[in-house]
Amino acid sequence: xxxxxxxxxxxxxxxxxxxxxxxxxxxxxxxxxxxxxxxxxxxxxxxxxxxxxxxxxxxxxxxxxxxxxxxxxxxxxxxxxxxxxxxxxxxxxxxxxxxxxxxxxxxxxxxxxxxxxxxxxxxxxxxxxxxxxxxxxxxxxxxxxxxxxxxxxxxxxxxxxxxxxxxxxxxxxxxxxxxxxxxxxxxxxxxxxxxxxxxxxxxxxxxxxxxxxxxxxxxxxxxxxxxxxxxxxxxxxxxxxxxxxxxxxx
Numbered sequence: 001x002x003x004x005x006x007x008x009x010x011x012x013x014x015x016x017x018x019x020x021x022x023x024x025x026x027x028x029x030x031x032x033x034x035x036x037x038x039x040x041x042x043x044x045x046x047x048x049x050x051x052x053x054x055x056x057x058x059x060x061x062x063x064x065x066x067x068x069x070x071x072x073x074x075x076x077x078x079x080x081x082x083x084x085x086x087x088x089x090x091x092x093x094x095x096x097x098x099x100x101x102x103x104x105x106x107x108x109x110x111x112x113x114x115x116x117x118x119x120x121x122x123x124x125x126x127x128x129x130x131x132x133x134x135x136x137x138x139x140x141x142x143x144x145x146x147x148x149x150x151x152x153x154x155x156x157x158x159x160x161x162x163x164x165x166x167x168x169x170x171x172x173x174x175x176x177x178x179x180x181x182x183x184x185x186x187x188x189x190x191x192x193x194x195x196x197x198x199x200x201x202x203x204x205x206x207x208x209x210x211x212x213x214x215x216x217x218x219x220x221x222x223x224x225x226x227x228x229x230x231x232x233x234x235x236x237x238x239x240x241x242x243x244x245x246x247x248x249x250x
Contacts, residue, residue, distance in 0.1 A: 001026075001028070001029055001088060002023070002094065003088075005023075005096075006021055006098045007112075008100040008112065009112055010111060011111065022044075024039065028088065029087070032084055032086065032088070033070070033086040033087070034066055034083065034084050053112035054114060059084040060084070064161055066082055066084040067083065067115070067163055067164065067167070069098075069101065070083065070086070070097065074102060075164055076090075079222075080224075080225055080226070082160075102115050102167035103167055104163070106210045106211050107119070117161075119174075119210075123174070123178060123205045123206050124202075126204075127182075127194070127200075127205075128181045130191055143190075152183065152187050153184045153188050155228070156228065157184035159176075159228050161177060162225065165220035165224055166211065169212065169219055171215060172211055174211040175220070176220040179232035179235065180232050182198060182199055186198070199239045200243050200244070
């Protein structure tokens with residue numbers, strides 16, 4: 001396959017960015033999107049040019065580091081996969097592909113296609129954990145958990161924190177991410193004692209980081225590689241209102 005790449009290049013956080021055009025020649029249809037970029041980078045290095053900088057780690061669709069906007073869509077327009085799991089067979093020979101970083105004020109560009117997503121880490125640090133001693137693994141069924149709650153907690157815990165939900169949202173809202181991280185703890189008995197504290201801290205930290213408000217467009221769910229449900233957002237809103245009301249009576 002021979003392709004034309006339109007790639008965002010930016011030397012650093014304070015530099016002006018621009019689109020550069022690169023040919024991608026003789027790309028195997030079986031190559032992943034990141035492998036295609038590897039091939040292009042090898043050619044750039046051989047020519048003495050600076051390679052395209054992009055983030056990646058596991059390349060197995062688990063870590064969420066490979067966050068690119070491809071033809072205007074976070075992770076590309078194939079549903080429920082990360083960038084590293086997108087293969088070139090989904091494109092046509094001769095295609096022009098636009099590749100940009102995730103766009104959000106709270107995800108500043110570090111270089112080229114690499115963005116700073118430590119705002120997510122600060123949200124987790126504010127309350128996305130259980131700080132009581134949980135001990136060793138309990139015996140099976142020692143803590144009864146309704147199957148529906150267990151399933152919903154498990155589904156919410158599938159969030160890999162890639163930030164596609166933020167990049168897809170016109171308001172750069174992090175509500176899907178925050179609601180998933182709160183829900184997978186709030187749904188379980190171990191998470192109940194700190195539920196109000198967790199919800200208040202995570203939502204307020206999210207707002208402080210400059211993420212926008214949710215206006216229920218549901219682009220976040222459509223872009224999510226793990227198909228996290230927007231039902232979590234509704235639950236987070238209810239939990240937050242209840243926590244604020246209880247806080248006011250203390």
